[in-house]
Amino acid sequence: MKHIISLLMENEAGALSRVAGLFSARGYNIESLTVAATEDPTLSRMTIVTTGSDDVIEQIIKQLNKLIDVVKVLDLNDGKHIERELMLVKVKASGVYKDEMKRMCDIFRGRIIDVADNSYTIELTGSCSKLDAFIEAIDKTAILETVRTGASGIGRGDRILKV
Amino acid sequence: MFRVHQFYCEIQGFMDSKAHPPADTNTKSITGADIVIRCLNEEKVKFVFGYPGGAVLHIYDAIYKQKGFKHILVRHEQAAVHAADAFSRATGEVGVALVTSGPGATNAVTGIATAYMDSIPLVVISGQVPVPAIGMDAFQEVDMVGVTRPCVKHNFLVKDVKDIASTIKKAFYIAKTGRPGPVVVDIPKDITAHVADFIYPKTVEMRSYSPVLKGHSGQIKKAVKLLLEAKRPMIYTGGGLVLGDGAAELIKLARALNYPVTNTLMGLGGYPATDKQYVGMLGMHGTYEANMSMQNCDVLLAVGARFDDRVIGNPKHFGSVKRTIIHIDVDPSSISKRVKVDVPIVGHVQSVLAEMNEILAQEKTKNDISDWWTQINEWRKVHGGRYEQSSVVIKPQYVIEKLWEVTKGDAYITSDVGQHQMWAAQYYKFDKPRRWINSGGLGTMGVGLPYAMGCQFADKNAQVACVTGEGSIQMNIQELSTCAQYGLPIKVILLNNRYLGMVRQWQEFFYEDRYSESYMDSLPDFVKLAESYGHVGMQITQPGDVEGALKEAFAKKDKFVFMDFITEQKENVFPMVENGKGLSEMELPKTKGGKA
Numbered sequence: 001m002k003h004i005i006s007l008l009m010e011n012e013a014g015a016l017s018r019v020a021g022l023f024s025a026r027g028y029n030i031e032s033l034t035v036a037a038t039e040d041p042t043l044s045r046m047t048i049v050t051t052g053s054d055d056v057i058e059q060i061i062k063q064l065n066k067l068i069d070v071v072k073v074l075d076l077n078d079g080k081h082i083e084r085e086l087m088l089v090k091v092k093a094s095g096v097y098k099d100e101m102k103r104m105c106d107i108f109r110g111r112i113i114d115v116a117d118n119s120y121t122i123e124l125t126g127s128c129s130k131l132d133a134f135i136e137a138i139d140k141t142a143i144l145e146t147v148r149t150g151a152s153g154i155g156r157g158d159r160i161l162k163v
Numbered sequence: 164m165f166r167v168h169q170f171y172c173e174i175q176g177f178m179d180s181k182a183h184p185p186a187d188t189n190t191k192s193i194t195g196a197d198i199v200i201r202c203l204n205e206e207k208v209k210f211v212f213g214y215p216g217g218a219v220l221h222i223y224d225a226i227y228k229q230k231g232f233k234h235i236l237v238r239h240e241q242a243a244v245h246a247a248d249a250f251s252r253a254t255g256e257v258g259v260a261l262v263t264s265g266p267g268a269t270n271a272v273t274g275i276a277t278a279y280m281d282s283i284p285l286v287v288i289s290g291q292v293p294v295p296a297i298g299m300d301a302f303q304e305v306d307m308v309g310v311t312r313p314c315v316k317h318n319f320l321v322k323d324v325k326d327i328a329s330t331i332k333k334a335f336y337i338a339k340t341g342r343p344g345p346v347v348v349d350i351p352k353d354i355t356a357h358v359a360d361f362i363y364p365k366t367v368e369m370r371s372y373s374p375v376l377k378g379h380s381g382q383i384k385k386a387v388k389l390l391l392e393a394k395r396p397m398i399y400t401g402g403g404l405v406l407g408d409g410a411a412e413l414i415k416l417a418r419a420l421n422y423p424v425t426n427t428l429m430g431l432g433g434y435p436a437t438d439k440q441y442v443g444m445l446g447m448h449g450t451y452e453a454n455m456s457m458q459n460c461d462v463l464l465a466v467g468a469r470f471d472d473r474v475i476g477n478p479k480h481f482g483s484v485k486r487t488i489i490h491i492d493v494d495p496s497s498i499s500k501r502v503k504v505d506v507p508i509v510g511h512v513q514s515v516l517a518e519m520n521e522i523l524a525q526e527k528t529k530n531d532i533s534d535w536w537t538q539i540n541e542w543r544k545v546h547g548g549r550y551e552q553s554s555v556v557i558k559p560q561y562v563i564e565k566l567w568e569v570t571k572g573d574a575y576i577t578s579d580v581g582q583h584q585m586w587a588a589q590y591y592k593f594d595k596p597r598r599w600i601n602s603g604g605l606g607t608m609g610v611g612l613p614y615a616m617g618c619q620f621a622d623k624n625a626q627v628a629c630v631t632g633e634g635s636i637q638m639n640i641q642e643l644s645t646c647a648q649y650g651l652p653i654k655v656i657l658l659n660n661r662y663l664g665m666v667r668q669w670q671e672f673f674y675e676d677r678y679s680e681s682y683m684d685s686l687p688d689f690v691k692l693a694e695s696y697g698h699v700g701m702q703i704t705q706p707g708d709v710e711g712a713l714k715e716a717f718a719k720k721d722k723f724v725f726m727d728f729i730t731e732q733k734e735n736v737f738p739m740v741e742n743g744k745g746l747s748e749m750e751l752p753k754t755k756g757g758k759a
Contacts, residue, residue, distance in 0.1 A: 009371070010371055013320075014308060014309075014312075014320075017309070017312065018312060021312050021313055025313050055499070055503075058499065059496065059500060062495050062496035063496050065495070065496075066494070066495075066496050068316070068317040068337060068369075068371060068372050069317075069371055070371055071370055071371040163370060
């Protein structure tokens with residue numbers, strides 16, 4: 001099952017590679033991983049999307065906690081949470097595609113942020129599955145390039161991950 | 164030789180001195196190299212095992228001028244880390260090694276990984292090229308922090324002289340607390356030349372690291388209740404019990420309950436092997452009774468053990484019998500990793516066991532498990548460690564039995580990796596913790612001799628024997644020179660069968676006797692080799708000479724003696740749980756390839 005794991009770690013050189021190395025050394029999956037400093041510049045917040053059985057996820061959480069640089073770990077799937085990912089898609093926008101792409105973009109509540117003679121660049125935000133759905137919905141041959149940030153997650157309401 | 168002996172006396176004098184010589188008290192504007200030395204003095208380090216090189220020259224210059232610790236010059240960096248590792252295993256203190264950048268650092272990696280797999284607290288200081296040269300493919304540059312990341316508990320690259328003291332303080336703290344492990348501190352050469360004031364922090368505060376010590380009281384109560392209700396109980400302890408100094412509490416608990424105890428390879432000595440409640444080592448080459456009891460018990464108390472693949476065999480087969488498992492471990496990630504646990508107790512083994520003993524002391528009712536003991540005693544008769552004795556060729560098991568007798572079971576026994584390791588584990592009866600020093604996790608051939616060095620430095624008066632094979636000993640044979648330099652009176656017990664025995668055994672069992680590259684040709688004359696370093700060399704070929712030779716060797720209290728025992732070539736280690744088989748599916752000598 002897919003899990004979104006959120007963690008706070010010391011914002012130090014090499015901290016990211018400790019997490020990435022742990023996943024590869026122990027054979028855990030990473031679907032996406034995002035990291036950036038928080039409002040406290042000594043801390044980084046990382047969101048990892050991974051898949052595995054309950055036993056595997058339990059081990060992943062324990063192994064992450066064991067890393068000396070990791071301050072706190074939270075499996076967002078343990079409670080209600082929000083997940084957002086940003087995707088930029090460059091699509092063909094000539095001839096038949098011109099209106100089609102504009103319409104699909106509106107339906108998915110995206111924004112066209114760059115217009116060129118033959119292409120649009122669409123910005124789309126949402127859950128991973130919504131972004132997948134957009135890719136499914138448009139004509140594959142129209143896609144020139146995609147770039148996704150990977151998911152960021154946060155707990156709903158009072159669920160807060162803080163030191 | 165006189166000079167060597169004098170040197171050893173000097174070391175002995177050093178080891179005897181309780182108080183450290185008055186340390187340099189100047190704390191203002193000292194070099195990074197001096198700060199490193201002062202940190203090690205603050206940590207009361209007695210020995211630093213190392214090898215100099217370009218990137219650590221400033222540190223070695225500072226060592227030349229200090230008297231706080233003794234530097235031991237090895238012949239290869241791998242041996243430095245192994246010796247520091249064994250010093251730690253024998254004493255419980257943090258072992259310290261010092262190596263230069265690049266090849267010095269990479270040579271240390273096997274030692275670091277070995278310590279990591281067995282959770283041994285080490286601080287390894289490695290030199291690094293100067294900060295401006297990092298990433299420039301400089302001479303003797305290697306990304307030590309990157310290279311060692313998967314095999315350390317933590318590592319640091321120090322990029323400011325002001326951070327040296329706090330980093331080394333953290334390194335020692337991290338290495339020895341929680342589940343112990345090696346910590347690497349990589350220090351660029353220019354940083355050791357820069358100056359700063361020396362301030363050694365008194366305590367360490369890390370928001371990201373706070374190991375659990377005390378176990379959960381509710382869980383502990385529950386565990387005791389389960390133990391008292393057991394019909395077929397079993398106590399299974401590992402290296403964690405030894406490292407956590409929990410042996411005394413475990414003995415108290417086991418005796419109060421009168422329950423059977425088994426130790427893992429790493430846990431030998433955690434419970435006295437000569438005690439009647441001890442059923443021997445378990446696992447791939449465990450005793451029949453230990454493996455059968457482990458498989459068939461209804462309540463299992465696991466203490467500082469991790470249900471390793473060499474210990475429980477096939478986890479599916481192990482799980483096919485229903486039993487309740489209580490698991491005490493300081494590392495939460497060891498719990499429910501390979502086997503699902505019913506009552507997890509995260510905490511320091513010693514404190515958890517003490518708490519269990521307190522609860523047990525108030526318990527009036529005794530749990531009678533005489534039927535279970537009757538069953539176990541039946542299992543004891545099945546194999547019972549029997550091997551076929553010979554009057555013409557030396558049996559390796561016989562050498563270990565005699566070694567145990569001659570040393571009165573009180574030696575530090577180090578081993579390398581292979582058949583000899585298993586025979587040492589099976590036939591030397593360890594009654595005390597921290598006496599059996601081997602590479603259980605990583606299985607590193609070549610550890611034996613440097614391990615013996617570490618033990619001899621840990622306890623200068625102790626009998627130290629390195630049980631080895633002709634394959635393993637040659638992987639760090641250069642340390643014969645270090646042993647000569649420091650006059651270490653180690654006894655090498657070489658079980659020489661001219662084969663990489665364990666490889667050969669597997670080839671016999673699983674590859675139809677195709678002995679691919681497992682025969683050792685062109686061996687040196689070990690007697691002459693030992694003598695060339697000024698050691699005593701002995702070759703023993705007759706079973707009748709084994710005991711006398713061992714007595715003669717151990718009577719040479721100030722001599723390093725290399726004993727080359729020419730043994731049975733194709734002896735196999737039994738019992739054996741084949742890879743992927745269940746614990747109770749053991750091969751015994753009669754059924755396959757055996758000679759009994």
